[in-house]
Amino acid sequence: xxxxxxxxxxxxxxxxxxxxxxxxxxxxxxxxxxxxxxxxxxxxxxxxxxxxxxxxxxxxxxxxxxxxxxxxxxxxxxxxxxxxxxxxxxxxxxxxxxxxxxxxxxxxxxxxxxxxxxxxxxxxxxxxxxxxxxxxxxxxxxxxxxxxxxxxxxxxxxxxxxxxxxxxxxxxxxxxxxxxxxxxxxxxxxxxxxxxxxxxxxxxxxxxxxxxxxxxxxxxxxxxxxxxxxxxxxxxxxxxxxxxxxxxxxxxxxxxxxxxxxxxxxxxxxxxxxxxxxxxxxxxxxxxxxxxxxxxxxxxxxxxxxxxxxxxxxxxxxxxxxxxxxxxxxxxxxxxxxxxxxxxxxxxxxxxxxxx
Amino acid sequence: xxxxxxxxxxxxxxxxxxxxxxxxxxxxxxxxxxxxxxxxxxxxxxxxxxxxxxxxxxxxxxxxxxxxxxxxxxxxxxxxxxxxxxxxxxxxxxxxxxxxxxxxxxxxxxxxxxxxxxxxxxxxxxxxxxxxxxxxxxxxxxxxxxxxxxxxxxxxxxxxxxxxxxxxxxxxxxxxxxxxxxxxxxxxxxxxxxxxxxxxxxxxxxxxxxxxxxxxxxxxxxxxxxxxxxxxxxxxxxxxxxxxxxxxxxxxxxxxxxxxxxxxxxxxxxxxxxxxxxxxxxxxxxxxxxxxxxxxxxxxxxxxxxxxxxxxxxxxxxxxxxxxxxxxxxxxxxx
Numbered sequence: 001x002x003x004x005x006x007x008x009x010x011x012x013x014x015x016x017x018x019x020x021x022x023x024x025x026x027x028x029x030x031x032x033x034x035x036x037x038x039x040x041x042x043x044x045x046x047x048x049x050x051x052x053x054x055x056x057x058x059x060x061x062x063x064x065x066x067x068x069x070x071x072x073x074x075x076x077x078x079x080x081x082x083x084x085x086x087x088x089x090x091x092x093x094x095x096x097x098x099x100x101x102x103x104x105x106x107x108x109x110x111x112x113x114x115x116x117x118x119x120x121x122x123x124x125x126x127x128x129x130x131x132x133x134x135x136x137x138x139x140x141x142x143x144x145x146x147x148x149x150x151x152x153x154x155x156x157x158x159x160x161x162x163x164x165x166x167x168x169x170x171x172x173x174x175x176x177x178x179x180x181x182x183x184x185x186x187x188x189x190x191x192x193x194x195x196x197x198x199x200x201x202x203x204x205x206x207x208x209x210x211x212x213x214x215x216x217x218x219x220x221x222x223x224x225x226x227x228x229x230x231x232x233x234x235x236x237x238x239x240x241x242x243x244x245x246x247x248x249x250x251x252x253x254x255x256x257x258x259x260x261x262x263x264x265x266x267x268x269x270x271x272x273x274x275x276x277x278x279x280x281x282x283x284x285x286x287x288x289x290x291x292x293x294x295x296x297x298x299x300x301x302x303x304x305x306x307x308x309x310x311x312x313x314x315x316x317x318x319x320x321x322x323x324x325x326x327x328x329x330x331x332x333x334x335x336x337x338x339x340x341x342x343x344x345x346x347x348x349x350x351x352x353x354x355x356x
Numbered sequence: 357x358x359x360x361x362x363x364x365x366x367x368x369x370x371x372x373x374x375x376x377x378x379x380x381x382x383x384x385x386x387x388x389x390x391x392x393x394x395x396x397x398x399x400x401x402x403x404x405x406x407x408x409x410x411x412x413x414x415x416x417x418x419x420x421x422x423x424x425x426x427x428x429x430x431x432x433x434x435x436x437x438x439x440x441x442x443x444x445x446x447x448x449x450x451x452x453x454x455x456x457x458x459x460x461x462x463x464x465x466x467x468x469x470x471x472x473x474x475x476x477x478x479x480x481x482x483x484x485x486x487x488x489x490x491x492x493x494x495x496x497x498x499x500x501x502x503x504x505x506x507x508x509x510x511x512x513x514x515x516x517x518x519x520x521x522x523x524x525x526x527x528x529x530x531x532x533x534x535x536x537x538x539x540x541x542x543x544x545x546x547x548x549x550x551x552x553x554x555x556x557x558x559x560x561x562x563x564x565x566x567x568x569x570x571x572x573x574x575x576x577x578x579x580x581x582x583x584x585x586x587x588x589x590x591x592x593x594x595x596x597x598x599x600x601x602x603x604x605x606x607x608x609x610x611x612x613x614x615x616x617x618x619x620x621x622x623x624x625x626x627x628x629x630x631x632x633x634x635x636x637x638x639x640x641x642x643x644x645x646x647x648x649x650x651x652x653x654x655x656x657x658x659x660x661x662x663x664x665x666x667x668x669x670x671x672x673x674x675x676x677x678x679x680x681x682x683x684x685x686x687x688x689x690x691x
Binding site: 101102103104105106172173176177180200202203204282283286287288298300304307308309310311312313314315316 | 412413414415416418419435436438439442506508513514515516517537538539540541542543544545547548549550551552556559560563564
């Protein structure tokens with residue numbers, strides 16, 4: 001998805017209309033000396049650098065191959081996942097995705113608790129990261145004093161470069177004790193009535209995983225959103241301000257409205273990282289397959305069960321079930337992306353992006 | 357078809373370098389430190405033999421050697437009959453060293469080593485004993501004042517030989533654990549929190565008050581962790597040590613089957629530490645490359661002569677003498 005598409009003048013699907021470069025057009029420049037008909041100096045210069053008449057068609061062909069390779073890769077992954085999980089597919093059928101069992105000793109497998117854990121931790125992360133990321137981006141593009149802008153952008157981008165195992169370690173040694181001794185009891189006292197903060201709080205669980213994921217996807221969402229907002233032409237801002245809008249109204253109607261598709265795209269990229277994140281999550285989520293309302297309870301995710309159990313999996317059915325978990329993760333990602341596309345479509349339907 | 361290709365490739369490589377013999381192995385992570393040391397020492401003494409070992413996990417080791425993609429495998433839990441029957445390459449188990457699993461805990465104000473019976477540990481993981489103040493824990497530890505706090509059981513979330521040894525022991529001492537959970541590298545734990553690796557469990561137990569977990573003896577020793585004693589089959593509480601582990605192996609050696617697939621958890625004998633296990637190399641019984649098989653057999657003899665002596669210095673328990681003699685005879689069959 002083109003993240004800056006609302007700011008370009010042209011829809012991505014329509015090709016640029018090139019002025020026809022017929023040599024005749026350049027052939028007769030006004031001047032005292034008559035020039036022989038033939039390739040223009042520009043054409044000659046381009047030809048000398050190795051460009052020829054097949055350039056356009058071969059370039060298009062190469063680009064087509066690049067585009068098709070994406071299809072090929074996705075189909076190949078899908079095919080391998082299906083063929084390797086055949087044993088488990090025949091044993092449990094499509095019910096595999098709605099069963100709760102995960103018992104390697106008895107050979108009884110189902111993916112539901114892992115799908116729940118993956119979705120719940122990712123959406124918790126979005127819930128926390130999106131408002132924060134939008135705030136960071138708005139501050140950086142609209143409100144930030146110039147000397148502060150560079151250091152804050154640098155720091156947010158630095159967050160994106162930290163390896164996930166480092167996040168995991170930090171979470172284990174810093175976040176988990178805070179969660180157990182301070183934040184957890186506080187949430188229980190203030191929001192315990194909602195039922196989301198029940199049971200014993202050991203510091204590890206869904207909420208801790210959600211928080212660490214939120215920190216991990218924050219820089220992705222905020223830096224993309226910042227780029228999108230910077231791309232909104234200043235004339236838009238000036239126009240809204242000239243009509244007597246306050247700064248907040250200008251940001252809301254002039255900037256946010258113009259960049260909403262790009263923001264949805266940024267959020268989806270963040271969600272993609274959250275869904276597939278393995279290392280940091282497995283270190284703090286408690287790894288107990290479990291479906292429940294309490295955010296203190298441990299859970300498990302699709303990615304972390306694959307990473308944890310694949311190397312020691314003996315038995316063909318067990319291995320095949322683990323590969324089917326991979327298939328489940330693949331399908332979850334596809335479904336979530338499809339929903340995101342629908343959301344973008346619903347947001348933009350009927351309203352041209354540039355109309356504020 | 358596939359196998360032929362691999363065999364052809366292996367042959368091509370082996371004829372290419374007639375002077376240097378490359379042997380590839382893969383498997384268990386638990387004995388990796390001592391295997392790495394053995395293989396590098398052996399290569400130094402025998403410059404024409406290079407043994408590469410990848411610690412990818414027992415499951416991976418069994419799969420790869422059964423498919424014939426490596427020359428030998430290594431595992432912490434013996435292969436099941438089913439796995440043996442479906443393997444393309446037949447292998448035999450050769451025990452190398454022994455390891456043990458110890459209970460660790462975090463209880464504020466309690467500095468002495470605690471005692472645990474097997475059935476108490478099983479019930480902690482089953483969720484039946486949920487408080488430290490439970491009378492059954494107190495019974496094993498006279499004079500210790502336990503807090504009235506909930507126990508947080510911590511288990512390995514990744515599949516591991518450590519979990520296999522631990523659940524194998526618990527299944528032997530608690531019929532309830534056997535029927536509800538069973539013994540395997542990863543099981544369905546009824547309660548508790550999963551952490552990845554020995555370091556994950558150790559980290560969690562260290563920082564969570566009132567938690568209980570299990571780690572390898574080597575790991576606990578290497579990190580100066582306090583760990584508890586476990587009641588053995590003779591009714592004695594034994595604190596894990598290489599001597600206790602070798603004692604368990606010696607006690608079990610009397611009933612050692614010819615294929616070495618034996619579980620020595622809850623072994624008889626007053627000195628035996630009950631949560632111990634062999635770790636095995638998986639050696640193909642009929643190799644496609646007799647030169648390679650010969651080199652491997654020579655290494656195994658070296659392991660018995662020299663390698664075993666180094667085990668204790670790395671906190672692995674060496675094989676007891678009668679088992680070493682048995683292995684020596686088995687190596688002669690490697691062709």
